Amino acid sequence: MSKKAALELSINAIVIVILAMTLLGLGLGFVRNMFKDIGDTTSSVQDQVREQILDDLRTGDKKLSFPSSQVTIDSGDEQLLAMGVKNVDPRKLFFRVVFAEILKDETGTTRTDIILPGDKVEGRPFELLWDSTPQSLGPADAVVIPVTLKTDKTATGTKLLKISIIEMDEFGNDMADTSGLTVEYATKTFFVRFV
Numbered sequence: 715m716s717k718k719a720a721l722e723l724s725i726n727a728i729v730i731v732i733l734a735m736t737l738l739g740l741g742l743g744f745v746r747n748m749f750k751d752i753g754d755t756t757s758s759v760q761d762q763v764r765e766q767i768l769d770d771l772r773t774g775d776k777k778l779s780f781p782s783s784q785v786t787i788d789s790g791d792e793q794l795l796a797m798g799v800k801n802v803d804p805r806k807l808f809f810r811v812v813f814a815e816i817l818k819d820e821t822g823t824t825r826t827d828i829i830l831p832g833d834k835v836e837g838r839p840f841e842l843l844w845d846s847t848p849q850s851l852g853p854a855d856a857v858v859i860p861v862t863l864k865t866d867k868t869a870t871g872t873k874l875l876k877i878s879i880i881e882m883d884e885f886g887n888d889m890a891d892t893s894g895l896t897v898e899y900a901t902k903t904f905f906v907r908f909v
Contacts, residue, residue, distance in 0.1 A: 775802055777900035778879055784905040789839075790867035798858045799879055799900070801851040808850045808882040809899055811859060813842050816874040816903065826876060839869035840906065848886045869908035876903045 779798040787793050801807040814826040815838070827835075831846045843862040851857060879899040881889040889897040 776800060777802055778877065778902050780877060780902050780904060782904060784907060785863065786907045786909060787863060787865055787869075789865055789869040789908050792862060792864045795861040795863055796858050797861060797877060797902075798856055799851065800856040801853055804853050806850055806852055806884075807899065808848060808884055808886075809879050810846055810848050810882060810888075811844060812846070812878045812880055813844070813861075814876045814878065816876055829875075839866040839908065840864060840873070848882055850884075863906065865908055872905050872907045874903060874905055876901060 777800055779800070781796070785793070785795065797811075799809065799811075813829040815829060816824060816826050818824050829835075829838075829842055832841060832843050834841055841864050843864070845859060849857070878901045881897040881899045883889055891897055
């Protein structure tokens with residue numbers, strides 16, 4: 715092989731490496747911009763859902779707004795949900811949010827199992843995260859509360875969940891009716907379907 719051919723081969727290799735690095739840089743920049751756009755779109759959608767919930771609460775006399783009666787989620791996935799609470803009373807509302815799973819046992823008896831935020835219970839293929847601390851709303855005020863739903867990779871089937879807004883006094887104690895039962899300001903049930 716001549717020196718001239720070896721020099722041309724070296725130059726060609728250098729040109730190919732430069733082109734490959736340039737294309738790699740362009741590709742990485744494109745992918746980074748796509749992920750940034752996806753993040754911006756996700757934030758925009760979450761803001762739209764939040765505004766939709768607040769508009770729904772403002773235009774009606776609903777105490778509790780949850781956008782869907784069924785949530786579909788992939789097994790092993792995580793999804794951000796949102797719910798809205800509005801004070802329709804002329805006094806300040808003190809409350810806390812409680813989630814429960816509605817179950818039927820072998821005898822057909824229905825029971826509700828309270829779900830604690832981030833609580834991982836054996837046999838329950840999901841967990842919920844939300845602000846369960848006491849909150850307050852002035853008359854006609856509304857708030858949107860984010861809820862994260864995480865599922866196991868083994869999650870299948872459908873579960874029935876209940877959201878309860880528990881009324882509290884200004885000292886953080888649950889309000890009770892004359893029979894001693896906790897006062898629910900508002901409730902809503904919804905299904906979670908794992909696919």
